[in-house]
Amino acid sequence: MIDLKLLQKDFETVSKRLTRKGVSTELLEGLKVKNEELKKAKAAYETLQALQNSMSKEFGVYKREGKEISELKAKVDANKIEIAKALEVQRKKQEELEKIAMSIPNMPDDNVPDGEDEEDNVEIKKVLTPREFSFEPKEHWELATQNGWIDFERGVKLATSRFSVGFGMGARLERALINFMLDFNRKRGFAEVSVPALVNAQALEGTGQLPKFEDDLYKTQDGLYLIPTAEVPVTNLYQDEILKESELPIKMTAYTSCFRKEAGAAGRDTRGIIRQHQFHKVELVSITKPQDSDKVFDEMVACASDLLTALELPHRLVTLCTGDLGFSAAKTIDLEVWLPGQNTYREISSVSNTRDFQARRAKIRYKNGKKNEFVNTLNGSSLAVGRTMVAIMENFQNEDGTIDIPEALKQYL
RNA sequence: GGAUCUUUGGCUGAGUUGGUCGAAAGCACCGGUCUUGAAAACCGGCGAGGGUAACACCUCCCUGGGUUCGAAUCCCAGAGGGUCCA
Secondary structure (H helix, E strand, C coil): CCCHHHHCCCCCHHHHHEEEEEEEHHHHHHHHHHHHHHHHHHHHHHHHHHHHHHHHHHHHHHHHHHHCHHHHHHHHHHHHHHHHHHHHHHHHHHHHHHHCCCCCCCCCCCCCCCCCCHCCEEEEEECCCCCCCCCCCCCCHHHHHHCCEHHHHHHHHHHHCCCCCCCCCCHHHHHHHHHHHHHHHHHHHCEECCCCECCCCCHHHHHHHCCHHHHHHHHHCCCCCCCCCCCCHHHHHCCCCCEEEHHCCEEEEEEEEEEEHHHCCCCCCCCCCCCCCCEEEEEEEEEEEEHHHHHHHHHHHHHHHHHHHHCCEEEEECCCCCCCCCCCCCCCEEEEEEEEECCEEEEEEEEEEECCCCHHHHHEEEEEEEEECCCEEEEEEEEHHHHHHHHHHHCCCCCCCEEECCCHHHHCC
16 A cells, blocks of 8 residues: 555655556555545545534533523534535545555565566576486476376366366375475475465455455455465455564465456466466465564565575576566565576566555554554565476476486475 | 353553543553662653544444444344353
8 A cells, every 4th residue: 555644745655666566656646636625635534523522512411500501403404414425525525536546566676677577577686507418308398297207187177277287296296395395494484384275355455466466366255365376365464553662573384275266367378287277385474563674675585585495406597577566565586497498588477575565555564662653574485386386397308208216305395 | 063251552450330431540651850881769641543734523442233322331133252061
């Protein structure tokens, strides 16, 4: 949620930073005007309300003393009508304001590079060198089918396209990866939590998926939603709470299934398990004091990167440009794993610092001395399990189509 | 699914003949006195959001409606929790 006070106080800065995200100055100016109008409407309403309160008190005194009340009653009745009108005006303004405010993305950090789309993301570094193949490496769906690890047709039969079924080692590898990742993260200081896969609308508003991205969410008949990422339930664990300074930072890791309609991805990654409606993910979420979030961000990136390194998977780190940055993020570093079958790097993890954007929406604060301040929230995948399997298949394949298992995983199988 | 009770500030918990209740008390917490230090004791502070230079003032006692000049307190609906029945 945009900081309306800051917008009011320092329009220049806010506008400049949001322009980089493609938010028009006109929209922000409109928002500023709306905010001022709302303040006026509120003041008008409150003045009337104060009058009503004091007259009502007087009313009590009159009755107790047995005084004549008809004149006072007439005044108070008239005022009541004014209050109703003023309240309606205020309510309308509030609604208009919120509609705009909730749809404005987070301000990117100043050091986030400008850019249109993923083409303009900036590589930070490569980790591990991709191996040389003496044969033409296959893509993962071919390997998965050949080894009987994944059945694509039966997934479609059970549900619809973009669903698949793991068999044998395909299923076991998935479970091994989840355990390996959770253990790895725990050793890095992230406490394991187990959370619901269904959440209410409030939680999704808190982390920014609603109201803007409803199209990509599965909704149940009684108004709950399947989570698109564990970020939603884990971050919202502390929704509407005031944390003690000594509790921070809170660093958590959680494994969940994730569900996405992939509404805007028609035709993309239709083969294989790169883009599924249901996938497994181990997530990292941190809640920190504002001054600590950069440090924790680096820890999270390192955690995900080291995990890939432990699995002997070549990857690279890229900073997302403004055009590719998500709605809630102030800064994001993607980890892209090398896929020899596709001969390219593909996203496998995304670590974001949302600063106080989600905290403001979800009302997560901490006591800073006497004052209550918004925390910073961060999230990052560590890792997308399906994509990790893809990476293992493609990087550890042999000429005959068999697949080796990374050393680090063997104790989990 | 039916019946009944219940929902108050970080926690426990008063407050049901509507007005002086944003809300007693205890615990926890913070500051101070005392102490070599700590504990105990004593003194003080202590919900949140908006608003203000600071006050004033407004809002919030599960949520949403309603009655009333006025509601934590009354009515209706919903959600959560307990007990009994199925």
